[in-house]
Amino acid sequence: MSLKSLLLGLLATFAVPWLVMVVRPYGHLASLAPVAYDEEAGDETRGFFPPSRSADQARGQQIYFQQGCTQCHTQVIRPQYVGGDGDEFKRNWGEIQEALAPKRTRQTSPYDYLGESFAAIGERRNGPDLANAAFRFQTRQQLLEHLHNPQARYDWSSCPPQRHLFTTRTIQGQRSALALNSAGKHAPAEGQEIVPSTEALDLADYLLALKRNAPLPISLGGAKPAPAAPAAAPAAPAAPAK
Amino acid sequence: MSRDPSTAPIERVTPEDLRERAEFDRSTKLPVLFFLTSGLVWLLISCTLGLLASIKLHSPGFLAFDGLTWLNWGRLQPAYVNALVYGWCFQAAIAVGLWMMARLCRQPLKNPVTLVIAGHFWNLGVIIGVLQILAGGQAPGELLEFGRTAWLMLFAAFAIIVVWQVLMFASRPKGSDYVTQWYVLGACFWFPWLFLTANVFTSPRTASGLHAAMTSAWYANGVLFLFLVPMAVGTASYLIPKIVGRPLHSYHLAVAGFWSLALFGGWAGLQKLIGGPLPTWMPAVSSAAQVMLLIPVLCVAANHFMTVRGRHELVQVSPTLRFVFAGAVFYVGSHLLAAAFALAPGLTQFTAAWDGFRFMLVYSYFSMTMFGAIYFILPRLTGCEWLSPRMIRIHFWANIYGGSPIGVFLVIGGLFQANAMNVWSNGFGALSDMLSGAYIGATLGWVFVLLANTVFFIHFILIALRLGRRSEQATLLSSPAHHDHPQVMITTTGAEA
Numbered sequence: 001m002s003l004k005s006l007l008l009g010l011l012a013t014f015a016v017p018w019l020v021m022v023v024r025p026y027g028h029l030a031s032l033a034p035v036a037y038d039e040e041a042g043d044e045t046r047g048f049f050p051p052s053r054s055a056d057q058a059r060g061q062q063i064y065f066q067q068g069c070t071q072c073h074t075q076v077i078r079p080q081y082v083g084g085d086g087d088e089f090k091r092n093w094g095e096i097q098e099a100l101a102p103k104r105t106r107q108t109s110p111y112d113y114l115g116e117s118f119a120a121i122g123e124r125r126n127g128p129d130l131a132n133a134a135f136r137f138q139t140r141q142q143l144l145e146h147l148h149n150p151q152a153r154y155d156w157s158s159c160p161p162q163r164h165l166f167t168t169r170t171i172q173g174q175r176s177a178l179a180l181n182s183a184g185k186h187a188p189a190e191g192q193e194i195v196p197s198t199e200a201l202d203l204a205d206y207l208l209a210l211k212r213n214a215p216l217p218i219s220l221g222g223a224k225p226a227p228a229a230p231a232a233a234p235a236a237p238a239a240p241a242k
Numbered sequence: 243m244s245r246d247p248s249t250a251p252i253e254r255v256t257p258e259d260l261r262e263r264a265e266f267d268r269s270t271k272l273p274v275l276f277f278l279t280s281g282l283v284w285l286l287i288s289c290t291l292g293l294l295a296s297i298k299l300h301s302p303g304f305l306a307f308d309g310l311t312w313l314n315w316g317r318l319q320p321a322y323v324n325a326l327v328y329g330w331c332f333q334a335a336i337a338v339g340l341w342m343m344a345r346l347c348r349q350p351l352k353n354p355v356t357l358v359i360a361g362h363f364w365n366l367g368v369i370i371g372v373l374q375i376l377a378g379g380q381a382p383g384e385l386l387e388f389g390r391t392a393w394l395m396l397f398a399a400f401a402i403i404v405v406w407q408v409l410m411f412a413s414r415p416k417g418s419d420y421v422t423q424w425y426v427l428g429a430c431f432w433f434p435w436l437f438l439t440a441n442v443f444t445s446p447r448t449a450s451g452l453h454a455a456m457t458s459a460w461y462a463n464g465v466l467f468l469f470l471v472p473m474a475v476g477t478a479s480y481l482i483p484k485i486v487g488r489p490l491h492s493y494h495l496a497v498a499g500f501w502s503l504a505l506f507g508g509w510a511g512l513q514k515l516i517g518g519p520l521p522t523w524m525p526a527v528s529s530a531a532q533v534m535l536l537i538p539v540l541c542v543a544a545n546h547f548m549t550v551r552g553r554h555e556l557v558q559v560s561p562t563l564r565f566v567f568a569g570a571v572f573y574v575g576s577h578l579l580a581a582a583f584a585l586a587p588g589l590t591q592f593t594a595a596w597d598g599f600r601f602m603l604v605y606s607y608f609s610m611t612m613f614g615a616i617y618f619i620l621p622r623l624t625g626c627e628w629l630s631p632r633m634i635r636i637h638f639w640a641n642i643y644g645g646s647p648i649g650v651f652l653v654i655g656g657l658f659q660a661n662a663m664n665v666w667s668n669g670f671g672a673l674s675d676m677l678s679g680a681y682i683g684a685t686l687g688w689v690f691v692l693l694a695n696t697v698f699f700i701h702f703i704l705i706a707l708r709l710g711r712r713s714e715q716a717t718l719l720s721s722p723a724h725h726d727h728p729q730v731m732i733t734t735t736g737a738e739a
Contacts, residue, residue, distance in 0.1 A: 003412050006424060010431045010504060017508030017531075021524065022439055022457055028521075030449035065382040068316025068375075074592055078517030081588070110519040116451035118382040118444060118458075121518055125592040125663060126299070126315075128670050156671030158302035160314035164378075 060206025074122030133210040165200035269350035273357035277337035284329025291322035293688040300681040312376040320387040334612040335473040347414035360402035367395035383458030404430040421496040425476025432468035463511030474611040491548035499541030506534040516587040532584035565614030572606035595656025602649035626710030628717035637698040644690025655680025
């Protein structure tokens, strides 16, 4: 085989999948923009889908990537046909199973990753899925303490502590409002306090914004809300957050 | 003279040929030894990192001191994988590829020093990338964790290798065509394209992060199936006829094997994201392509098997053939697993099973084949033979008893993991308890692999320093004398040369 025919053959066989699988989808995916909920179509929510992201979130996601969080945590809720889990995903599949406030989750949509420089779908699930991580923490302080010492909350956790994102320092005057209330082995010594760095705060803010509960607009194939039985159940548990 | 291309590497050897080959080998010696030595150093580094990462999976408290943040699992895992792939696999492939191409294109390597300089840049890129990962600066995307500082350096270094390979092929004398050359050139064609595409489309300025994630999945699969696989298949296609002393069984099967790989390879990869938020036809097409990649496997495996047929006892005798043979088992095995995972993605997605299959392909298949090639090449470069059949046997068996369980345990563990994850009432605590058995097994495997490669590294350095045996007789694992093949004289000047 001559060099020319070899190159032509390789070019022909590789350029086609390259165009179809990589180049062409870029045009489509790059053109996605937030979609307005349409009241007339039947959407109950107002505003845009997905909710906009802040610059802090982008910084926090950067730290999430740099620390290798994606190696163990995914952020995707798959449809029923994958996973053999029937409709378990509707019951917060892949999360820590705990009695938490009921919430509305759904399969992830391409729009959920708008504004991210890299969709944090993740590599494997050595830890729970974080698509809806924000629901698991009541306060930022609680999340920061979890990042500082994951084993305090779950003794089985294999999550590496991110203590390098915190500093231990002597209390000067008043104790910092951000200081952790760690107890036990990782509590600060007398007169000391543990405070989060900017990176830790960015990461925490990012994680606390991970909520994929905004309903999919009907124009994107979202389910029509069940016709509300008038006055039957005014406080239905599945009501979307306003 | 019309020569069937498939017979090229084993025609009757004349003293003139031997002088010529010695000249080609002299010209490739410097860059080949450079890439092999630095590749083996990276192999030892990545085995150490891989062992630590494996230990942390079942004992997260191991070495988890506050000052040792850089050994967090989220950093160790990508550091080990990238050091293994870019540090060891690529450098081994480059070295073996250069050596085979000079031999097959019947010409000395020109300007070998430039290649050594390119090799320095390659290593610098890998060092920067691995340190950046360990220091907490990894980029997202499988096999793209090195980030933006390293990739241009790696790309430039690889481009130089490609230019050399293409020039050698373009100026080969008439009639010197062999299937190995296509595989080497194919790998030299696919990898830069994959690498450039991946790095451009995962740029932080991309307009779609989702597209970046998709491209990285496509790229990671491409590195395995369009770089590592063709390099190893090309190497095996060169070595097997040499050692068995007969031409490749079928030229047509070889052609079919190569072009079916080229045809389907570029479509696979997105099955990793099945169920993810991308157009559903994309993972479906990728899954189908991954299954179709069994066609080249069938062609190549049948062809190689038929070539060795009737001389399988040589697997007992020749170190090279034994490693290549073991690799071939995992060649078929890892492709079967990849196809099965593509067909039943929900059973394995996001679990250790994928790590297991990737390890089988990258280590148990690709690396074993490269070890076989090194056993063949090094005596020809240095003019002395391997010192000890025992060390070769330790290297082989420790890799078999160590490397195979890592892949197998991770695959089986991953299947249990997926099954358990899909039951909503299972907490993650139960999950980690359940998997620790498989992870402990994998750790044990890593200990053996590290031992095997330490022994091999020592052996390699001794031969590279020309401290090997001075003999006309190649070092064999057992004496071929009791076999009924008097024509198979495995010496450095005989059929194996």
